[in-house]
Amino acid sequence: MEKTFPVKIGLEIHGYLNTREKLFCKCLVPSISDPPNSRICPICTGQPGSKPMLPNEEAVIKFVQIALLLKSKINSGVYWYRKHYDWADLPKGYQLTISGTHATPCATGGKFLGINIIEAHLEEDPAQWNPESGGINYNRSGSPLIEIVTAPEFSSSTEVIEWLKNLILMLSYVKAIRKNAGIKVDVNVSTYGDRAEIKNLNSLENIKKAIDYEIKRQIENYEKGVEQKRETLSFDEKLGKTIKMREKEQAKDYRFIKDPDLPPLEISKKVVEKIKHSLPETPKQKLEKLLKKFSIGEKDAKILTKNLELVEFFEELAKEGIDVKKNISWVTIELLRILNWNKKTLEDADVDIKPKHLAELIILVERGKITPLKAKQIMNDFVPKSFSVLEKGDIEKMPREAVENICRQVIDENPHAVEDFKKGKKESLNYLIGQVMKLSNRRADFKVATEVLKKLL
Ligand SMILES: [Zn+2]
Incomplete structure (x- = not known):
């Protein structure tokens, strides 16, 4: 019998x-279009002598929102730690975080869709x-990040992707995460x-590929009798393979120490209740x-709720009577x-579609x-x-006589199709109706056009 493996995946x-400013300074959080090193100050570039400001309140509120949605317990009075490592992207030589060997994270426990959350914490990028x-581009340096750690309770890549x-x-829905910045996941x-x-x-695509590859690789190693040690890998997109980076550093390698410049982070019960x-x-x-x-069907409701802007659009439309x-x-x-055709979404800054305008159209049709x-x-x-369709002329449905005139014109101009129809080729009628629609600038009623054409033919 084939051996089954107890696959366990954690994230x-x-x-x-999603904040206006960085975590410990007043610099604006950058957007992709900002030129390199245009959103920086002595604090977020780690200049000697600079000290962090008190953490950005907006970041703390967003963090608490997320932690509450994950049903986590919020811990108050927790310390900021310096996580040391030597890398070109880290000007101070350490990253400020509320995690590490000795830390109490800002939120512990919790559950989302059946998967336990171990902790969530704040840190700087x-x-x-x-x-x-x-x-080096320091724009990102000091941006507020949340890290969410799940228990290793997933058993397949499909489960992981669905959950994510x-x-x-x-x-x-809480607009707590910056949409265009994406997420980064360690698996x-x-x-x-x-x-x-x-x-x-x-x-998501790389997460799925990396997990599937890694499970396969480990099972092959088992069959070869290779011992699976704790290790850190990266995923090579081009090769579609996981590649060894290093033996996992023990947490003590980061030499965590409490940051002497920052007081413990207090999040009062009152604030938590308010949020x-x-x-x-x-x-x-x-x-x-x-x-x-609205007693709409479940399928439609699911399409709407997959996108906050779309469901909000629908709710506004419902108010238009x-x-x-x-x-x-x-x-x-x-x-x-129409959005897909134009490769746009309702969130796009240059897209402005008002429920009121669609309502006007629907009412005219009704x-x-x-x-x-x-x-x-x-x-x-x-x-x-x-735009408001009421302010636009030349749209109303054509009177029957006008449709009849157009039908006559179409019959005159398309003798072949007429002949085919008379010989019994049913599709020719559709072609003729199409011509009527085109000539009437889609103002002819479909039923009337069909009726009139059949009569005249
Ligand atoms: Zn700064």
Whole structure:
């Protein structure tokens, strides 16, 4: 019988907290478009004599929000530690963190979708070192990070990816993580021996590939009789392989010491309670609300709740006095269609589509003033910026006589199709209807056009 391996996978997830300023100075958190070293000061570049300012309150609040969503216990009065290592990206020679051998993390315990959380803590990001040019960009240095550590309770890459997708979605609902900065994940995998840690995976795709490769590699090693020691690996995207970086440093190698410049981080019960009460709905709560309040189908509700901006758009649309249940496909199909076509999302800064404008269109269709096809055609122009259709002329549905005139014109201009139809080729009728729609600028009603054409033919 084939041996089965007790695969255990744990994650350390690093996310950039969504704050205006860095953790210990007043520098703005950089965006990708900022020129190198344009968001820096003596503190975040580790100049001799500079001391950290008190930690950014906004970062602490975002941290607490996330910890509460993970059902973790918030610890107050915890110390900042210096985690020492010697690397070009670390100007001070240490990173400030609330973790390490002696530390009490800012949050402990918790659970999310069946997986236990060991701890979550705050820390600062190092700078960015380019190993090819040797250049260092300090923009990132000192940005606030959250690290979430899970218990090694996943048993496959599929489970990990599904869980991470849900975590990312939930974090997007509280807007606590910077969306475009992405997340970085260290994954530890154990099968028969000690665990191997794969560092710095930056996409779901790479996480999946790295885990699958690593499980296979360890099982092959077992069959060869190789002992699995604790080790640190990196994932080579091009080769699709995990590669040995070093034997795992023991935690003491970091020479953790309490930072003498910073007081312990106090997070009072009162503040925690306040944050708890102001937490927005989670995706799960939102889904339940949609099902109950609007009695829409579960499939549609799931499409909506997968994206905060989309579900908020839908909720705004519902306030415009239209039957959203009946008209849901205008959001779940048509709106997504025009966004996808333009490779845009509602979050994009240059996209401005107002629920009010879509509501106007839907109301005109419902009242029979314009055809659904015409409405879809108008919607095509809603990206990047929607407009009031009521202010736009030449859209209303055509009167029957006008449709008849166009049908006559189409019949005159398409003798071949007419002949084919008369010979029994049914598809020719669709072609002729298409021509009527085109000539009428989609203002002819589909039913009327079909009826009239059939009659005239
Ligand atoms: Zn700074």
